[in-house]
Amino acid sequence: MPITSLPEDRIPVIVGVGEIVDRPKDIAAGLEPLALLQEAVRRAEADSGAKLLGELGSLDVVNFLSWRYRDPEKQLAARLGANPAHCYYGPVGGESPIRYIHEAAKRIARGECSVAVVCGAEAQSTATKAERGGIALPWTPFAHDVEEPKRGAAFQKAMAVKLGVFRPITVYPLYESATSAHWGQTPREALAESGALWSTYARVASENENSWLKKRFTPDEITTPTPENRLIAWPYTKLMVANPTVNMGGAVLLTSLAKARAAAVPEDRLVYPIGGASAEEPRDYLVRDQFFESHPQNAVLKAVMDLVEGDGKKFDAIELYSCFPCVPKMARRTLGLGPDVQPTVTGGLTFFGAPLNTYMTHAAVAMVRSLRERGKLGLLYGQGGFVTKHHGLVLSREAPKQALQQDTSVQAEADRNRRKVPDFVTEASGKGKVESFTVIYKGKGEVEHGVVMLRTETDQRALARIPANDTATLKHLLNMDRTPVGSVGDIVTADDGVLEWRAG
Incomplete structure (x- = not known):
């Protein structure tokens, strides 16, 4: 007792x-x-x-x-x-x-x-x-007369909403890329850690009688894109997100x-x-x-x-x-x-x-x-x-x-412990350093566009788009052996007034 x-x-x-x-x-x-x-x-x-x-x-x-x-x-x-x-x-x-x-x-x-x-x-x-x-x-x-609770977009800046980085599936990747770079991991190493971790969760779920999905998955099954396990927002496949x-x-x-x-x-x-x-x-x-x-x-x-x-x-x-x-x-x-x-x-x-x-x-x-x-x-x-x-x-x-x-x-x-917060801007030019990034995918695995969070030459923060047809910059972002976090490229303004970033 x-x-x-x-x-x-x-x-x-x-x-x-x-x-x-x-x-x-x-x-x-x-x-x-x-x-x-x-x-x-x-x-x-x-x-x-x-x-x-x-x-x-x-x-x-x-x-x-x-x-x-x-x-x-x-x-x-x-x-x-x-x-x-x-x-x-x-x-x-x-x-x-x-x-x-x-x-x-x-x-x-x-x-x-x-x-x-x-x-x-x-x-x-x-x-x-x-x-x-x-x-x-x-x-x-x-x-119907009860107001729906505020979520996601209600608390985010207009540019974040415009570029699609206002939902959990597109915001958490910004932490994913920033943390792994900070820990000195290559994207390949970071993805391997995620796969092994998620495989452990899957094993525990397979033994829980109240689980919705009682199937074990190997790390590679979790992290490898397939038609059934499509990429949603880099680096997350369907099996890496909440159901x-x-x-x-x-x-x-x-x-x-x-x-x-x-x-x-x-x-x-x-x-x-x-x-x-x-x-x-x-x-x-x-x-x-x-x-x-x-x-x-x-x-x-x-x-x-x-x-x-x-x-x-x-x-x-x-x-x-x-x-x-x-x-x-x-x-x-x-x-x-x-x-x-x-x-x-x-x-x-x-x-x-x-x-x-x-x-x-x-x-x-x-x-x-x-x-x-x-x-x-x-x-x-x-x-x-x-x-x-x-x-x-x-x-x-x-x-x-x-x-x-x-x-x-x-x-x-x-x-x-909070450090100085950079001012957020929607207008910028010159060079921009990648603070974090993701790539957003359509339903069948095609790139919709990439998004980079940048620090400008005056240390302000900005969001910039990478169009789906900018294959060179997308290849730079998706390099599995070298993180793009910290890399520097050019900031340009597109015809619709949205900032875009091109790998240097």
């Missing part, structure tokens, strides 16, 4: 986890997100072995995009027969499940509630198939240690949140100082390492957010872990599936199960936006010896 001097009614503990994966044979029979949420929460309660939902005081529902409801959190609470004082439906963000679990734990530690649920669900597979097939779904009527076309729901049930014991929850079911941290970048990625590291990510991961004697190797299990390879590649280096690390207990957003903002709910479920089976310490690291919002949370099989810290922002530390 854990030994702690803290009052047991102020020690938060995860007691139940639940998941559901829906693969309907008939599209019209597919479950809507609210039904998936309800079932996941019920399964989490069943997993705890106790009847706790009658005392639900805190309910957080992760933002979902496959269907639109009016006040989905209130609708879910009604379905559960609950009336929680804290009832919240949050904004878009892949880190949000970890943040909500952390905040729920802090609520319990403050004595504001004794039972909390964090849950999320998507039914994008069914919704997409129904739309394509013209099938009317017998779901709660779509709330949101899934139907799944997940839930995490927390209570106090006192209530867990009073409800006779077995000790071997208990997993304790012992601390974490959060920080973020500006949403407009063009006002960041550079793209070879993330100061908020570094600050968050260093803070969670401080909870385990400053050593990332102390974690028995980790989940590094995996929308695109650059994120876990950056994170594992900050944690001081080698390329052979197992970065997931879940399977990753490509292979397990990416129910948009709620993947990390499933990761938390998988982590709880993993720690119940073996090990003592687990790290959940989630991020959202374009390497924008970061949250880390440490889970332990042992009860904490200290009260859960309430102020867990490390924003000041992140901001302290």
Whole structure:
């Protein structure tokens, strides 16, 4: 039995986890997100072995995009027969499940509630198939008058939108090329690391009964373009990006240690949140100082390492957010872990599936199960936006010896490390040095155009296009044995007023 001097009614503990994966044979029979949420929460309660939902005081529902409801959190609470004082439906963000679990734990530690649920669900597979097939779904009527949440383009500069670098699939490659160049890798070496990493995620997903895709892939199968595995934005193929076309729901049930014991929850079911941290970048990625590291990510991961004697190797299990390879590649280096690390207990957003903002709910479920089976310490690291919002949370099989810290922002530390940010310009001439780049592809593998982020001769930042017919510059960008980052070429202005760059 854990030994702690803290009052047991102020020690938060995860007691139940639940998941559901829906693969309907008939599209019209597919479950809507609210039904998936309800079932996941019920399964989490069943997993705890106790009847706790009658005392639900805190309910957080992760933002979902496959269907639109009016006040989905209130609708879910009604379905559960609950009336929680804290009832919240949050904004878009892949880190949000970890943040909500952390905040729920802090609520319990403050004595504001004794039972909390964090849950999320998507039914994008069914919704997409129904739309394509013209099938009317017998779901709660779509709330057309509810405003869609702001994403991507809403926060980016007009030139980024014009050149197509305002979506995750086209922005993350800018980090991919900048980080690998900073680490001294050739593009070939960087791609090999990504392939090996993603192959590990695929292996874990193949062993997870709740994964959407249960197939192992070799590194070469992941990184080699084929008609089925097309290039989307250099260097990412389809098998290197998140797969949101899934139907799944997940839930995490927390209570106090006192209530867990009073409800006779077995000790071997208990997993304790012992601390974490959060920080973020500006949403407009063009006002960041550079793209070879993330100061908020570094600050968050260093803070969670401080909870385990400053050593990332102390974690028995980790989940590094995996929308695109650059994120876990950056994170594992900050944690001081080698390329052979197992970065997931879940399977990753490509292979397990990416129910948009709620993947990390499933990761938390998988982590709880993993720690119940073996090990003592687990790290959940989630991020959202374009390497924008970061949250880390440490889970332990042992009860904490200290009260859960309430102020867990490390924003000041992140901001302290920020260097001077170059001014962004849309007019420039002369020479331009490549800060980062990507090449955007059409559906059948043809180049649409390239995009380079440049530093001008006056050290301003600009975005420039490489037309599909500029084969010499594209060849320079796509050289597998020498990164174009740092190379200098000519900036010219095209007839439509957009800057273009030509390799020198």
